[in-house]
Amino acid sequence: MALLDVERLRAYYMLRRGSVKAVDGIDMQIYEREIVGIVGESGCGKTTLARVLALDITPPLKLVDGRIVIDDIDVTQIPIPEARKRVSGTKVAIIPQAAMNALVPTLRVRDFIADVLKEKRGIEKKEAIELAKKRFEELNLPIRALDLYPFELSGGMRQRALIALATLLNPSILIADEPTSALDVSTQKTVLATLYEVYSKGFVKSIIFISHDIATVRQIATRIIVMYAGKIVEVGPTDEIIEKPLHPYTKLLMYSILTPEIQIRKRVDEVKHYRLVGEPPSLINPPQGCRFHPRCPFAMDICRKEELTMIEVEPRRYVSCWLYVKK
Numbered sequence: 001m002a003l004l005d006v007e008r009l010r011a012y013y014m015l016r017r018g019s020v021k022a023v024d025g026i027d028m029q030i031y032e033r034e035i036v037g038i039v040g041e042s043g044c045g046k047t048t049l050a051r052v053l054a055l056d057i058t059p060p061l062k063l064v065d066g067r068i069v070i071d072d073i074d075v076t077q078i079p080i081p082e083a084r085k086r087v088s089g090t091k092v093a094i095i096p097q098a099a100m101n102a103l104v105p106t107l108r109v110r111d112f113i114a115d116v117l118k119e120k121r122g123i124e125k126k127e128a129i130e131l132a133k134k135r136f137e138e139l140n141l142p143i144r145a146l147d148l149y150p151f152e153l154s155g156g157m158r159q160r161a162l163i164a165l166a167t168l169l170n171p172s173i174l175i176a177d178e179p180t181s182a183l184d185v186s187t188q189k190t191v192l193a194t195l196y197e198v199y200s201k202g203f204v205k206s207i208i209f210i211s212h213d214i215a216t217v218r219q220i221a222t223r224i225i226v227m228y229a230g231k232i233v234e235v236g237p238t239d240e241i242i243e244k245p246l247h248p249y250t251k252l253l254m255y256s257i258l259t260p261e262i263q264i265r266k267r268v269d270e271v272k273h274y275r276l277v278g279e280p281p282s283l284i285n286p287p288q289g290c291r292f293h294p295r296c297p298f299a300m301d302i303c304r305k306e307e308l309t310m311i312e313v314e315p316r317r318y319v320s321c322w323l324y325v326k327k
């Protein structure tokens with residue numbers, strides 16, 4: 001039974017010049033005790049998907065179609081503000097991409113926590129600060145950080161504090177959107193370690209980890225979902241996605257991370273003469289057929305005409321590519 005079950009999800013930015021189809025027909029499941037990485041180039045819809053799953057759906061973003069069931073609650077059947085009240089912080093919590101700005105600069109960390117917990121869950125200040133102290137202790141974070149203003153914390157400490165805060169109420173699913181992208185490599189490691197800690201200590205059941213960088217995702221995720229142009233193109237266990245990518249887009253992404261491991265290089269050797277050139281397409285008028293076809297070195301006629309849904313090529317391995325359809 002999935003913790004999170006998403007069906008036919010469509011969420012568009014409704015602009016005057018057209019709708020940006022940032023999440024366009026997504027089916028996915030997140031199960032208990034897994035860390036799922038969502039990867040793809042900038043602009044492929046990862047942040048939009050994260051926002052929708054966290055029910056942060058404000059204009060111009062609109063939920064156009066589909067169903068989201070979180071821990072048995074079909075949140076798409078309830079008005080969004082009410083759904084948010086029911087699940088935010090307890091079933092699902094998010095560390096947003098602009099996390100550096102997620103804290104309020106004029107509030108000490110503890111006052112920020114108190115405000116958020118009061119507003120979202122009606123928890124009194126004293127109790128909120130006790131909860132925060134306990135969680136900081138459990139995660140070996142310095143409790144004195146609670147008395148500081150955000151600008152007094154280092155980037156890594158701010159990010160780790162946000163992980164602690166997002167998980168205060170032990171949400172079933174934590175969504176972390178590019179939590180390490182603005183940090184240097186050694187700070188990234190400490191932030192990843194804190195994320196792993198909230199998972200291993202059972203403060204969250206599962207994590208969705210979003211990043212454009214497969215190399216980072218690889219360090220923490222047990223399963224990977226690859227997104228391209230508002231759609232999922234491939235899903236599989238991390239090792240298999242890394243060592244045996246199927247979709248040409250995943251292969252080119254893998255090749256571009258220049259891994260030194262010989263087996264991995266060999267497996268993606270078939271794309272060694274190609275590069276991931278150009279940009280992802282406009283999501284106002286995405287290409288017909290497979291959205292990757294204009295950049296795909298292996299595109300066939302059918303790819304330009306017909307869209308394909310996910311096919312299961314092996315147990316737990318899904319890909320959306322005509323190359324894998326048996327003729």
Ligand SMILES: Nc1ncnc2c1ncn2[C@@H]1O[C@H](COP(=O)(O)OP(=O)(O)OP(=O)(O)O)[C@@H](O)[C@H]1O
Binds near residue numbers: 044045049212
């Ligand atoms: N507020 C907005 N209004 C209009 N279009 C938007 C808005 N936010 C994002 N988009 C568009 O939606 C598409 C998906 O963007 P999104 O930020 O979800 O992608 P992403 O994969 O998370 O990329 P990044 O890592 O750069 O955030 C892009 O075409 C983007 O330009």
